[in-house]
Amino acid sequence: MKKESLKEKVKSTGLKNTPLREEVLKIFTEARKALSSKDIIEKLGKKYDRVSIFRTISTFAENGVIHAIPTSSDYVVYSLCRDNCATAEHLxxxxxxxxxxxxxxxxxxxxxxxxxxxxxxxxxxxxxxxxxxxxxxxxxx
Amino acid sequence: MKKESLKEKVKSTGLKNTPLREEVLKIFTEARKALSSKDIIEKLGKKYDRVSIFRTISTFAENGVIHAIPTSSDYVVYSLCRDNCATAEHLxxxxxxxxxxxxxxxxxxxxxxxxxxxxxxxxxxxxxxxxxxxxxxxxxx
DNA sequence: ATCCTAAATGCAACTTTGTTGCAAATATAT
DNA sequence: ATATATTTGCAACAAAGTTGCATTTAGGAT
Missing domain, CATH: 3.30.1490.190 (Ferric-uptake regulator, C-terminal dimerisarion domain)
Structure with missing residues (x-):
């Protein structure tokens, strides 16, 4: 998915396009692997409040921008959704x-x-x- | 799996057969669904120390008595292992x-x-x- | 360009979940 | 019955996430 279409995806869900959200989105776009809340907080924690980062992640997950991936450890990681992620076609x-x-x-x-x-x-x-x-x-x- | 063989399974791993362990085992045996640490603590928390319950769960998981099931929420649930659980056949x-x-x-x-x-x-x-x-x-x- | 309003952020305090170290208690082999 | 390694309880701590509220900001309306 392209950078532009990502921003559009955020806006299309009715979410505002804030600096924090852009940075979180950028991190997910550039990461070739799934990331935990901790990962994001480690990258942005000095620049933004911990709480806001948690809220950004939940908001993104609720709006189908990213999705949660279960792991057998006691933490969840997130990854960008594909275009058809929200539209549950068959399964x-x-x-x-x-x-x-x-x-x-x-x-x-x-x-x-x-x-x-x-x-x-x-x-x-x-x-x-x-x-x-x-x-x-x-x-x- | 029968009650007796469960106790034996615990013993066969070299673990001692304590009241707490028997109760946790009983809860898993009787539950028809997977349980989280929280579930177990809610059931036994007044009778046993929280810490001991956490330790019992980890010990059971480490010894193949129960296994962790990842969920997309930020918690893990556990379930009793089948007989062949530990022996990773093919996959x-x-x-x-x-x-x-x-x-x-x-x-x-x-x-x-x-x-x-x-x-x-x-x-x-x-x-x-x-x-x-x-x-x-x-x-x- | 400025204003308005709902949404987003930061901060402080709190809750929940899990961990560590150590002393006391207990299961089991002898 | 005793010895010993294991398990448990307790206290303190640490990490992860939440809530409420005041302040700030994005973005549409004027």
Whole structure:
């Protein structure tokens, strides 16, 4: 997604275009991995209030600018949404890969989606898939 | 898994069989859904120290008695492990279902596993799949 | 360009969640 | 019954996130 369309995405949700929001958006755009609240606070904490950063992250998540990725540890990381993120077509699916060596979490969203069967009666609206292992870069070194 | 074999499972890991551990185990056995630390503390907090409960949960998780289930909220829930939980056969996989209506998280571990392709270079050792939607019971009412 | 208003931010205080160190208690092997 | 390593409780601490409120600011209306 382009820089411009990101700003537009923020505005299109009715949110105001503030310096803090632009900076948070920039950080997510430039990061090639998913980020936690802590990560963002470490980058911007001296310039902006902790509370405002938390609120920015929640607002972005509520408005489909970023999405939360569950991890098996007790923290959540966030990543930019794709264009079709909010519009749950058939099944809103998110693939992520947590690398045990470098500790990063990567989005694999653009990869093929295999239908996974559920037991009778269960109706899924979204699915979150988190792989854990060794990433491309780390497995080559 | 039977009550007896659960106690044995605890003992087989070299852990002592204390009242607190038995109670925590009982709670997990009787719960038909996954539980958070908070859930356990709410049930036992007046009888046992908060810290001991946290430690019991970590110990159980470290020893393969229970396993952590990532959620997209900022908390982790736990569930009893199946017999083969610790022995990562091919790919250690966990399927869970979060119901938006009742808020419970169910284990679907016994269901068929479809292989999901990963991009080149990525080597997965485990995969955690969290569905979100409406569960069997809730969709009937 | 200025004004107006709702929304966003900063600050202080607070809550919740989890951790650490250590002394007292207890499970289990002998 | 005793010894010892493990577990528990307690106190203090640390990290993560929330709430209320006063101030500031973005962006549309004038």
């Amino acid at each position: 809103d699916h998110h693939y992520h890969f947590f690398c045990r060596r470098c500790g990063n979490i990567f989005c694999l969203n653009d990869f093929e989606f295999y239908n996974i069967k559920l037991p009778r009666g269960y109706k899924a609206e979204s699915v979150n898939i988190l792989f854990e292992g060794v990433c491309k870069d780390c497995s080559q070194n | 250690d996989h966990h399927y869970h279902f979060f119901c938006r209506r009742c808020g419970n998280i169910f284990c679907l571990n016994d269901f068929e596993f479809y292989n999901i392709k990963l991009p080149r270079g990525y080597k997965a050792e485990s995969v955690n799949i969290l569905f979100e939607g409406v569960c069997k019971d809730c969709s009937q009412n």
